[in-house]
Amino acid sequence: MKGLMQNNLAMMVLFSIVVLSAPIWANPIGANYPDLLQKFAIFGIFAIGYNLLFGLTGYLSFGHATFLGVGSYTAVWSFKLLSMNIIPAILLAIIVSGIFALIIGFLSLRRSGIYFSILTLAFAQMAYSLAYSVLTPITNGETGLQLTQQDPRYLDVLAGVVVEDGLPSTNLFGMLMKANGGYSGFYFAALILILSFYISLKIFRSPFGLKLKAIKSNQTRMKYTGFNTKPYLLTAFVISGMYAGLAGGLLASIDPLAGAERMQWTASGEVVLMTILGGSGTLVGPLLGAGVIKYFENIFSALNQAELIEVFSFMPEFLQNILVFICTPFVGEGWHLTLGAIFMLVVIFLPGGIIEGLQRVSGYIRRLVGFDKEQVNKESKEERA
Amino acid sequence: MDAILIQLLNGLDKGAAYSLIALGLTLAFGTLGVVNFAHGALFMLGAFCAVTFQKILTISKRVKDESITFFDAYKDQPYLEIWWGDTGAAIIDYAVPLSILFAIPVMLLIGVALERGLIKHFYKRSHAEQILVTFGLAILIQEVVRHFFGANPIPTPAPDVVSGSAAIGSFLGLSDNLVYPWWRLIYLFFSGVIIFAVFAFLKYTTFGMVVRAGMADRETVGLLGINVQKRFTIVFAIAALVAGLAGVMYAPILPPDYHMGMDFLVLSFVVVVVGGMGSLEGAVAAGFLLGVLQSFASMNEVKAIIPGIDQIIIYLVAVIILLVRPRGLMGREGVFEE
Structure with missing residues (x-):
């Protein structure tokens, strides 16, 4: 996979497929407008x-x-x-x-x-x-x-x-x-x-x-x-x-x-x-960031309290009430509140953004699956280089 | 002549607000080395301290309106009036000045909490990251305020006695038509006092001396066995307090709404940079200078010559000064230079 990403052509083909098929994969997440x-x-x-x-x-x-x-x-x-x-x-x-x-x-x-x-x-x-x-x-x-x-x-x-x-x-x-x-x-x-x-x-x-x-x-x-x-x-x-x-x-x-x-x-x-x-400083990161922000802007700012109640309706009533009470300020008009909070959390805990998060997760999974520790270290060194 | 005097006062007034905010910003830069984009939000929180205090004072009870006899009418009467009659009404009238007493502990607390909770972890990070995290914080504070107080400006009137205008024209022996709102004069005086107090505090107390020494050479002061960090935290709280008080007193001039902080923040940053990063005198001088320039630029005579100049004068001056005098008016060498 890593070698593939280094290849411009392969990366472009992959990227084009992902972008052009957006109407298909955006459907299940409710973003196909x-x-x-x-x-x-x-x-x-x-x-x-x-x-x-x-x-x-x-x-x-x-x-x-x-x-x-x-x-x-x-x-x-x-x-x-x-x-x-x-x-x-x-x-x-x-x-x-x-x-x-x-x-x-x-x-x-x-x-x-x-x-x-x-x-x-x-x-x-x-x-x-x-x-x-x-x-x-x-x-x-x-x-x-x-x-x-x-x-x-x-x-x-x-x-x-x-x-x-x-x-x-x-x-x-x-x-x-x-x-x-x-x-x-x-x-x-x-x-x-x-x-x-x-x-x-x-x-x-x-x-x-x-x-x-x-x-x-x-x-x-x-x-x-x-x-x-x-x-x-x-x-x-x-x-x-x-x-x-x-x-x-x-x-x-x-x-x-x-x-x-x-x-x-x-x-x-x-x-x-x-x-x-x-x-920042990664190739696809900013694109991901733009997508995530625009997606959540769309989803969150459209929600209101009634819909929230529906979303949490599978829970016991008392839990549902608590969750609705907590979430209400963050949706609809309060979308910017969510944005500010996400933003602060990212800068504080994940200065490398979503990409860094993904790298950490994938590194963790690799170690779990049983990749040699040395190999992981070597790869991460290569990444840094 | 009258018009010029009025514009001068207007400019000094605006400049006073800029100076107070810029002073706090510079204190945070100079001591902690942190670029605080949430400082405008602190100014806004100060204004909302006044709003909150006024709301608390006017918690009301629904009572029958005796003055209407045709039908049963009800009106809201504040508890204070019910309990203490005229004294209560007078207290409500003086809500804004009294809310200073309320704002002092609140703002100090917010300042300390902010420094210990968030800013502390960002000393070692780059300025870009400091800007970004405080920018996020500013959005957060702004939205929380909007959640609780709504999006509309909330009128917070000044006390009745000073809601009129002062006849400064006849006082100075000029024309009688020359009047100026009392509250703005008070604001100007108040800012002068605060600025003077901050400088006196830094100059004439042992605490201030240590802080100044720490600003100049933090390491050496630390080596002398003084806990600089603790003092810097207090300085940050003071910076928050200065911004807060500026906000409290500004509430009657501009009814507070949730984004007033952002509007002032951008300008204050420009002020700080023009004055010279890390220079307290520079911040104050640049604040008044830009305020006066802005207010003269908004005169019709000036606008007739250069249209639109009132909108951009501050930024224009900032650009010119930064390009000609890179360190700002009174900037010292080696401060915030990469």
């Missing part, structure tokens, strides 16, 4: 991109939601001005957020550690406040940017696309994103996710990725060996900003709206949570 599956894919991309910065270099950015928001706004503007086709929208989203990331990254990366976090946070807050106030002509302020019937859509007009009554829908060369009950949108997002994952895999296993890891473990030493770390950090920052822009563009492609709340710093916090929860 196109809406939710799309969210898995999109926030997976966001987290993978964030991980390229935080996981590899250890630079904790608190402003990545800015790029997500910029991507969304760009995509919606592309729908308004150019075409309802999502390809130009997504490309533009990536480019524009990349430019933003270049500027913000260039300035923020002049400092490191907590100063870097505060700088990115300051830029993010500036973008958020401006989107709400002065930039209202571009962002449409609190209402959020929406499509209207009067939008020019020059490319569509050139191509002779006729818009019927009502608002047009986003499409991929004629294939509507909301066709097949939204599964088209999901499969498109899934394909992009597979592509993004492949790029991230390549980066992880390239000399460039190794340099980033070296910066994380000891930047001073890197500098003493005469190595200029700045360009590498900036590249990582821009790439992860582009990933965020891509995610924002996809969000807008599936639902052509963009609002400033996507840029709030709590949104940046969320992607940090996803990355940490899954396991």
Whole structure:
């Protein structure tokens, strides 16, 4: 299994199968809604991109939601001005957020550690406040940017696309994103996710990725060996900003709206949570984290007290009452409470996230099954190396 | 002239709140070396101390309303009024100032519990992990408060006597139209007292001297046989108390709701960084400076020249200062530098 995971092709095939079969395996756990599956894919991309910065270099950015928001706004503007086709929208989203990331990254990366976090946070807050106030002509302020019937859509007009009554829908060369009950949108997002994952895999296993890891473990030493770390950090920052822009563009492609709340710093916090929860610095960890958070958000926030009573109905009544009483604050509106609690527990007891948890469990099982102790030790040493 | 004076006062007022929170943050940095993202939540808890105290004072009994004679009407009358009449009513009126007495033990207790229960285990971990765990804690506290108090802001009025405005214009010999809310003036005065008290405590007591020595060189102080850790725990509790008191007094200005802490936290962090990480004077100075700048930027005359400047001035200043003067205004060398 270990050797298999080292092989890029095998890993990609496995990954693609898992992602594309999501509607099948998501069914038994009650997550087979196109809406939710799309969210898995999109926030997976966001987290993978964030991980390229935080996981590899250890630079904790608190402003990545800015790029997500910029991507969304760009995509919606592309729908308004150019075409309802999502390809130009997504490309533009990536480019524009990349430019933003270049500027913000260039300035923020002049400092490191907590100063870097505060700088990115300051830029993010500036973008958020401006989107709400002065930039209202571009962002449409609190209402959020929406499509209207009067939008020019020059490319569509050139191509002779006729818009019927009502608002047009986003499409991929004629294939509507909301066709097949939204599964088209999901499969498109899934394909992009597979592509993004492949790029991230390549980066992880390239000399460039190794340099980033070296910066994380000891930047001073890197500098003493005469190595200029700045360009590498900036590249990582821009790439992860582009990933965020891509995610924002996809969000807008599936639902052509963009609002400033996507840029709030709590949104940046969320992607940090996803990355940490899954396991920062690992390949699939952030994806797992994004999936888990979005899944539980969906499940927990939909529950209410009546349903809780049903869930625990197989128990004796007095136990049921106690459990319902304990669980009520954690579901529905109180979902964030659960999130905060999970998050704290993970950071305190499992700093490596879910991936570390799985590794520990599998190591434990191997020892139980009777693997030679030396072999386990050897393997864990290899892992660390 | 009037407008400028008003904006100056507004700015000092805002700056006072920033300074108090930033002061606590800096104390926690300087002593324990911990980046506490839950500090805003402590400010919010302080405000909710006032809310809780007011709720306790106004626990009511349903009694018949005698003033309505056409039908049987009922109204809620606080027990305090029933027992003590006018004295009780006066106590309720002064709920906010009195809740300071309630907040002091509560906040100290929360501070000690937090330090011993959670922060202690994070000394050796990286700053990123400290930020993350306290961020989680902040979410947790926020949601617990929302569970008990709801999502809407809860009005906690100041005492009647000071709910009006002070005629500072006529007092200073300027125009009579120049008035300013009494409570905001009191807040300004109160913050001054607290800031002064914290500095005096650190400067003129033996305890403070040890703490300052510990901030400068923890190891040597430990080698001299002094239990630095214990004192630092107390300092953390004091930091929590300062944030809490700032929250209590801010309640009449801004009706507390569960996310007020987060709003202030981001700003206070910026303040701390601008002032210079680990410098108490820097935190206070930067707090007032940014408060005043923000309030001048929100004047219509300024906004007409640079639209939107009021929204971003603080962050803009922070970015410029960090890029030009990396250690902040009064930062010392070697503090929080990796």
